[in-house]
Amino acid sequence: xQTTHPQAFDGDDVLFAPVLRTGxxxxxxxxxxxxVAAWGAYAYTYxxxxxxxVTGLNRPVAWGFYIVNFVFFIGISHAGTLISAILRLCNAExxxxxxxxxxxxxxxxxxxxxxxxxxxxxxxxxxFYVMQYGRLQSPLLWDVTSITTYLTASTLYLxxxxxxxxxxxxxRARGWRRQLYTAISLGWRGTxxxxxxxxxxxxxxxxxxxPIAVSVHTVVSWVFSMTLQPMWKSTIFGPYFVTGAIFSxxxxxxxxxxxxxxxxxxxxxxxxxxxNSLALLLLTMxxxxxxxxxxxxxxxxxxxxxxxxxxxxAKVTGPYAPEFWAMVVLNLxxxxxxxxxxxxxxxxxxxxxxxxxxxxxxxxxxxxxxPTLANPRLPYARGLYSPTWVEWSITAGAFALFILLxxxxxxxxxxxxxxxxxxxxxxxxxxxxxxxxxYLPTPTPGTQPSGRVPGVGAxxxxx
Amino acid sequence: MARWGxxxxxxxxxxxxxxxxxxxxxxxxxxxxxREAQRGRLMLWMTVIPEVEGEFPRVRARFTPRPCMQCDHxxxxxxxxxQAMTKSPEGTVSHVFARCIGCRFCVQACPYGVTxxxxxxxxxxxxxxxxxNPDFAIRPTGVVEMCDFCHHRLQHAREEARADGRExxxxxEYVPACVQACPARALIFGDLDDPNTAASNLAHSPRAFRMxxxxxxxxxxxxxxxx
Numbered sequence: 001x002q003t004t005h006p007q008a009f010d011g012d013d014v015l016f017a018p019v020l021r022t023g024x025x026x027x028x029x030x031x032x033x034x035x036v037a038a039w040g041a042y043a044y045t046y047x048x049x050x051x052x053x054v055t056g057l058n059r060p061v062a063w064g065f066y067i068v069n070f071v072f073f074i075g076i077s078h079a080g081t082l083i084s085a086i087l088r089l090c091n092a093e094x095x096x097x098x099x100x101x102x103x104x105x106x107x108x109x110x111x112x113x114x115x116x117x118x119x120x121x122x123x124x125x126x127x128f129y130v131m132q133y134g135r136l137q138s139p140l141l142w143d144v145t146s147i148t149t150y151l152t153a154s155t156l157y158l159x160x161x162x163x164x165x166x167x168x169x170x171x172r173a174r175g176w177r178r179q180l181y182t183a184i185s186l187g188w189r190g191t192x193x194x195x196x197x198x199x200x201x202x203x204x205x206x207x208x209x210x211p212i213a214v215s216v217h218t219v220v221s222w223v224f225s226m227t228l229q230p231m232w233k234s235t236i237f238g239p240y241f242v243t244g245a246i247f248s249x250x251x252x253x254x255x256x257x258x259x260x261x262x263x264x265x266x267x268x269x270x271x272x273x274x275x276n277s278l279a280l281l282l283l284t285m286x287x288x289x290x291x292x293x294x295x296x297x298x299x300x301x302x303x304x305x306x307x308x309x310x311x312x313x314a315k316v317t318g319p320y321a322p323e324f325w326a327m328v329v330l331n332l333x334x335x336x337x338x339x340x341x342x343x344x345x346x347x348x349x350x351x352x353x354x355x356x357x358x359x360x361x362x363x364x365x366x367x368x369x370x371p372t373l374a375n376p377r378l379p380y381a382r383g384l385y386s387p388t389w390v391e392w393s394i395t396a397g398a399f400a401l402f403i404l405l406x407x408x409x410x411x412x413x414x415x416x417x418x419x420x421x422x423x424x425x426x427x428x429x430x431x432x433x434x435x436x437x438x439y440l441p442t443p444t445p446g447t448q449p450s451g452r453v454p455g456v457g458a459x460x461x462x463x
Numbered sequence: 464m465a466r467w468g469x470x471x472x473x474x475x476x477x478x479x480x481x482x483x484x485x486x487x488x489x490x491x492x493x494x495x496x497x498r499e500a501q502r503g504r505l506m507l508w509m510t511v512i513p514e515v516e517g518e519f520p521r522v523r524a525r526f527t528p529r530p531c532m533q534c535d536h537x538x539x540x541x542x543x544x545x546q547a548m549t550k551s552p553e554g555t556v557s558h559v560f561a562r563c564i565g566c567r568f569c570v571q572a573c574p575y576g577v578t579x580x581x582x583x584x585x586x587x588x589x590x591x592x593x594x595x596n597p598d599f600a601i602r603p604t605g606v607v608e609m610c611d612f613c614h615h616r617l618q619h620a621r622e623e624a625r626a627d628g629r630e631x632x633x634x635x636e637y638v639p640a641c642v643q644a645c646p647a648r649a650l651i652f653g654d655l656d657d658p659n660t661a662a663s664n665l666a667h668s669p670r671a672f673r674m675x676x677x678x679x680x681x682x683x684x685x686x687x688x689x690x
Binding site for chain 1: 499502503504505512529538541542543544545546547562563564565566567568570571572574575576579580581582584604605606607674675678680
């Protein structure tokens with residue numbers, strides 16, 4: 001259904017369609033998500049009024065769902081910028097319809113990461129003290145610094161490739177939308193000079209965001225590993241968290257892609273080959289994640305230190321065993337079973353595996369935060385944690401609001417980068433051909449290098 | 464400058480919990496309902512940890528009073544993002560309630576579990592409310608609080624000493640409430656750097672040890688092993 005489309009180059013109307021027209025399905029979904037988000041907001045006002053005592057947090061488990069969500073959301077944010085930047089820098093041509101969907105996840109989800117921290121504060125009214133009296137030695141201040149840098153950089157990185165598309169929309173929209181797109185497309189006319197500057201800007205940002213993204217989740221892990229607590233104080237937490245972040249981020253990206261593909265009929269743009277390529281990356285990350293998890297738990301077991309052992313066995317055989325083994329199944333067994341087999345590595349299969357990974361990675365964050373707190377070094381204050389309706393509602397509200405914002409974004413901006421897809425058609429094929437040719441041994445004198453793609457070469461402009 | 468420290472003689476502790484009650488009254492520590500206490504919201508800046516060792520007939524009960532360890536390298540101070548946890552030049556760790564944003568990082572960082580979070584608005588039964596200590600502020604919802612060696616008592620002692628034009632004496636003038644209340648004299652308090660105080664002598668005794676000493680936090684609370 002996607003290969004022999006008669007109007008393959010129809011001006012990419014289907015990509016403009018979601019922005020210019022909105023159906024009933026969108027409003028139904030939006031009202032439902034808004035209701036869930038409103039319920040979450042009510043739960044938060046309730047918590048503000050009566051204090052954090054309305055949650056299931058206690059002594060010793062003073063961090064719970066909110067911090068889990070914080071780590072999870074910041075992890076999801078690695079979907080976008082990092083994956084998109086790496087694929088851009090590697091000149092992976094299949095990235096073209098994916099990057100925008102990915103970068104949008106990053107920017108939107110970061111607000112929920114930061115928001116989770118604010119929800120977790122006992123005194124959110126004093127938040128500004130972090131700026132006013134900040135202590136550089138505190139890993140939380142490192143978090144604030146690196147997440148705000150990341151948010152700035154990834155917003156820029158989302159915005160730059162959006163400019164040509166905004167200009168395209170400017171020429172098609174009317175009314176307030178026209179004014180909006182005129183204002184934010186910054187006078188883009190698509191001149192070669194503008195293209196040259198834009199591409200330079202994008203490349204610079206793509207290089208910049210990679211170290212920033214890596215630093216973000218490393219610093220998040222340091223919130224835990226800088227303390228002396230058993231099974232937190234670990235040197236591999238930085239890379240372990242970054243791996244988990246990319247892993248869960250990719251899963252979120254695949255689900256988002258499948259959702260927009262279905263809702264906006266983008267089967268011709270988001271093809272099984274895109275899902276397949278991402279699935280292979282996801283599979284790699286799954287194995288890498290397992291490697292880290294295994295190393296982390298084996299060293300804790302082998303060393304046999306009492307405090308670490310208490311946490312370890314609480315996870316493996318104790319009260320957290322159901323979550324622990326569910327995590328292993330969801331993060332390793334299911335993805336491996338589905339995606340290592342070519343016959344089940346279909347779009348539906350890949351989306352199932354991704355959903356499994358998302359749940360599994362949330363559990364992984366939970367299992368990092370809670371069991372350690374429940375089993376402190378001094379065995380006098382041991383406790384369990386069971387969240388109340390407040391935490392469940394706020395968590396559900398946060399997820400609903402995120403999905404809603406993502407949907408609204410697709411209504412304001414094209415979720416597939418139109419100009420980049422066109423560029424792929426016009427220049428990418430030729431460039432890829434030349435690149436592959438350059439990998440091969442130079443032709444011996446006498447043979448004629450073609451410099452053209454056989455068949456499509458005629459349509460490719462020289463540059 | 465004095466370096467205030469405490470020595471707890473485990474041989475003398477009878478487990479009477481006078482220190483626990485005194486501390487609650489002295490520092491206006493909120494009272495929680497039994498149901499909330501069951502949920503892990505009990506607040507005791509000073510607590511006595513009971514341990515029962517061995518099997519009948521060789522059973523032994525042991526009581527370990529546990530105030531804030533007042534570390535020389537306090538993990539709670541380092542992680543506080545707003546400098547609400549502070550260590551004074553005299554080495555005492557105390558907490559500025561009015562600045563605390565309630566992130567509870569100090570709660571996670573402390574290996575001894577001595578920091579307490581105000582999950583709810585503080586409450587007291589009527590009789591206790593009338594007996595609140597006017598020398599010490601009560602804390603609002605959503606901030607952390609913990610033992611600071613009764614810092615307000617040090618301020619009193621310092622004012623009196625200043626009126627006489629001298630420093631606070633290393634022993635006797637300034638003691639936290641728990642030390643004053645202990646009927647068995649199991650808690651000894653004083654300047655650890657002054658070689659003439661009982662506290663500094665006992666801290667150097669062969670019986671002395673500190674809790675989780677290998678973590679490198681260097682507590683200023685010493686325990687004396689049971690003989």
